[in-house]
Amino acid sequence: MHESDFNSLKDALLRGGVAPRHVRRTIAELRDHHTDLFAEAFARGCSVENAEREASMRLGDHDSLAAQILARPELRSWAHRWPWLVYCVTPTVVFIFVFAALLLLLGRSGAGHTDYSSYANRWGSPESLWSLPGAIRLFRVVGLPLLLAGGCCFLAGRRRTAPRWPIVGVILASIIGAAFQFDVCWPYGANAHGALCLRTNLFPPFIGITGTILHAAAISVATLGPYLWWRRGVTRALS
Amino acid sequence: MERNNPPFMSGVPELLLLRLLADDELYGYEIVRKVRGATGDAISLGEGVVYPVLHALEAAGALRSRRRLVNGRERVYYTATKKGRSRLASLSAHWRRINDGIHLALAEMIHA
Numbered sequence: 001m002h003e004s005d006f007n008s009l010k011d012a013l014l015r016g017g018v019a020p021r022h023v024r025r026t027i028a029e030l031r032d033h034h035t036d037l038f039a040e041a042f043a044r045g046c047s048v049e050n051a052e053r054e055a056s057m058r059l060g061d062h063d064s065l066a067a068q069i070l071a072r073p074e075l076r077s078w079a080h081r082w083p084w085l086v087y088c089v090t091p092t093v094v095f096i097f098v099f100a101a102l103l104l105l106l107g108r109s110g111a112g113h114t115d116y117s118s119y120a121n122r123w124g125s126p127e128s129l130w131s132l133p134g135a136i137r138l139f140r141v142v143g144l145p146l147l148l149a150g151g152c153c154f155l156a157g158r159r160r161t162a163p164r165w166p167i168v169g170v171i172l173a174s175i176i177g178a179a180f181q182f183d184v185c186w187p188y189g190a191n192a193h194g195a196l197c198l199r200t201n202l203f204p205p206f207i208g209i210t211g212t213i214l215h216a217a218a219i220s221v222a223t224l225g226p227y228l229w230w231r232r233g234v235t236r237a238l239s
Numbered sequence: 240m241e242r243n244n245p246p247f248m249s250g251v252p253e254l255l256l257l258r259l260l261a262d263d264e265l266y267g268y269e270i271v272r273k274v275r276g277a278t279g280d281a282i283s284l285g286e287g288v289v290y291p292v293l294h295a296l297e298a299a300g301a302l303r304s305r306r307r308l309v310n311g312r313e314r315v316y317y318t319a320t321k322k323g324r325s326r327l328a329s330l331s332a333h334w335r336r337i338n339d340g341i342h343l344a345l346a347e348m349i350h351a
Contacts, residue, residue: 025294025315032314060286065288072294075295
């Protein structure tokens with residue numbers, strides 16, 4: 001077996017749903033085994049070509065090895081067994097937790113219950129990106145949706161998952177990331193109360209929905225574009 | 240060397256691997272060589288096929304593995320766990336029953 005055969009076997013196993021850690025280990029062990037078989041045949045006096053041929057024959061051909069490994073359901077990854085859980089439920093749950101953590105962080109910093117000027121003196125002007133609220137806003141608007149959508153693509157690429165699942169995951173993560181927002185309503189004047197306001201435009205009257213759609217589309221394109229391009233390259237290289 | 244009948248051989252690699260690894264810590268290439276030696280070349284496992292069986296047994300908790308650096312090469316050594324030994328005992332008993340049954344049937348056919 002040549003290096004290209006090992007790469008092709010690796011790809012076939014990943015596409016078949018074998019967990020990446022099993023694939024890595026299997027390929028490494030097969031490669032080692034092949035080296036031992038080659039050394040054994042070479043030490044017996046075979047030529048390099050014959051030793052290589054014998055080692056490959058004894059190790060087994062690509063198709064039979066792939067079939068034997070794919071016949072073991074216990075080696076399949078959880079992402080292959082439950083793709084909807086990985087690409088749909090997990091990004092949503094992670095988004096909810098991180099969104100809540102950001103809101104909590106903003107609340108703990110005093111936003112909404114400290115007057116604007118005292119808050120700005122301590123944490124920097126909330127409008128500026130170089131302040132705590134600015135950094136949180138940037139992360140919520142750009143960082144978090146990109147991380148979630150990019151995470152879907154990364155997992156799918158690593159596991160050679162069918163593209164429909166990362167596409168669904170990325171679109172979902174982009175929509176959720178773009179549609180749920182929070183703002184700080186600052187208290188002005190004595191005894192006034194501020195608030196942290198949550199808002200979404202996923203429901204009627206859909207105020208600002210065009211911006212949300214564009215935002216979601218930008219995140220989807222920024223993550224799905226490189227992923228699909230990379231996937232095309234891998235498929236071409238193997239064919 | 241004869242080709243072994245795959246459906247009839249179902250479970251044999253698992254039994255042989257557990258038997259070998261119950262007493263020893265070995266890596267893939269050594270395992271295949273020992274299987275050949277122990278069965279007098281009667282049973283020859285497809286050499287690459289040993290790895291999915293090893294990984295599946297490890298996933299089931301019957302084997303454990305560790306990496307060792309030997310002569311500059313990192314190898315994965317396998318050995319049977321307590322669970323693996325009890326699985327070996329039950330598999331061995333099962334195969335002995337089958338073996339006794341076949342012996343009995345062959346003997347009856349010869350005397351009939």
